[in-house]
Amino acid sequence: MAKIDDSVKKKVPELRFKGFTDDWEERKFFESIASTIDFRGRTPKKLGMDWSDSGYLALSALNVKNGYIDPLADAHYGDEKLYRKWMSGRELKKGQVLFTTEAPMGNVAQVPDDNGYILSQRTVAFETKEDMMTNDFLAVLLKSPLVFNNLSALSSGGTAKGVSQKSLKGLSITVPLDIDEQQKIGSFFKQLDETIALHQRKLDLLKEQKKGYLQKMFPKNGSKIPELRFNGFSGDWEERKLLDNVDKVLDYRGKSPTKFGMEWGTEGYLVLSALNVKNGYIDKSVEAKYGDQELFERWMGSNRLEKGDVLFTTEAPLGNVAQVPDDKGYILNQRAVAFKSSKDTDNNFFAQLLRSPIVQNTLNANSSGGTAKGIGMKEFAKLNAHVPKTFEEQQKIGSFFKQLDNTIALHQRKLDLLKEQKKGFLQKMFV
DSSP: EEOOOSSOOOOOOOOTTTTTTOOOOEEEEEGGGGEEEEOTTTOOOOGTTOBBBSSSEEOOOTBBSSBBBBBTTTTTTTOOOHHHHHHHTTOTTTTOEEEEESSSSEEEEEEOOOOEEEEEEEEEEEEOOOTTHHHHHHHHHTSSSSHHHHHHHOOOOSOOBBOOHHHTTOOOEEEEEEEHHHHHHHHHHHHHHHHHHHHHHHHHHHHHHHHHHHSSSSOOOOOOSSSSSSSSSSSSOOEEGGGEEEEEEOOOTTGGGGGTTOOOBBSEEEEOOOTTSSSSSSTTTTSSSSEEEEHHHHHHHHHHOOOOOOOEEBBSSEEEEEEOSSSOOOEOOOOOOEEEEEETHHHHHHHHHHHSSHHHHHHHHHHHHSSSSSOOOOTTTTOOEOOSSHHHHHHHHHHHHHHHHHHHHHHHHHHHHHHHHHHHHHHHHHO
């Protein structure tokens, strides 16, 4: 690729494939579109029919993700009769661009094959004029920063913004006249999207596996032993208060730098809160705040977060669990507390116990608030759970899930990096 001289004020992107030098052309969006396939508002009931358990997958704003179709998300199917009646000669073809018009607005994917799909709620498909625009290029163009921002400006509604065909008529786009350049750009991003989708599927599979193990390796409600257990261990687990597994709770909720007459910095000790404590790992790219040495000392006092300490988010979201990754020093902040396990409880095990279905269900049942549920330490102190009597069994379970969490976190980091790379290319390869 060739980088363009910033001093040359032309309608060209900053980053471009070699061999292309002409200005890009500004045009109205629908000049490049032959037709729009739009069945919004259509339902099986209106056709006197029902969804089926198998057949033709319905595509909607629930399963059209950015760059791929998620067949597991809200899967609805139509039989042959419904498919024919619904699509009525406007069958979707491989490569056609799918666009979600609301809730969420602006997800873009392409029809993956010619197997047949039902175009459903809050989603339209575009047929391009082949001499003016390729499908692959259109799919990327709709996700470029300028076009997406313009779409957002044209959209209506409050939290759930939406865009209509009428508002799309006002959308201006800037595109290469040369179809070959469009093909190059489209192919480049299509390959990147396929790599991202592959990593996403791997990550989703790992999370599903962990979910299954959590259900089977911790006792269900009314039981004192798990369904799945390591060899060599038998006997009932014992019921304890959750806090019986804890020597100390670190809780600095309500504390802020302004109370010390200070401010957050851009480097130093990372702040841990409900924003970056994810399930199984710390996301250092989210709302990263830092405190200098003085703030760290005054904030944490004589307490220090140590490697393995269990972090727990008390609200917004409730119940995320991770562990302190090292002994570098961290500042514990809003909507998160830390548990230092007792000598009879394995750190890794306690982290997974808090993620087990029965504990998560108990947390939700005892939480307060509406959409943003939360739990206080008084309510938390009343909660019980079953725990293996031997420390060795705890260690086995804890180590197993720790390894699984590390693998999930590794795939998550790879996925986040790929998404950041795509974001950078979108900013530099479009006008």
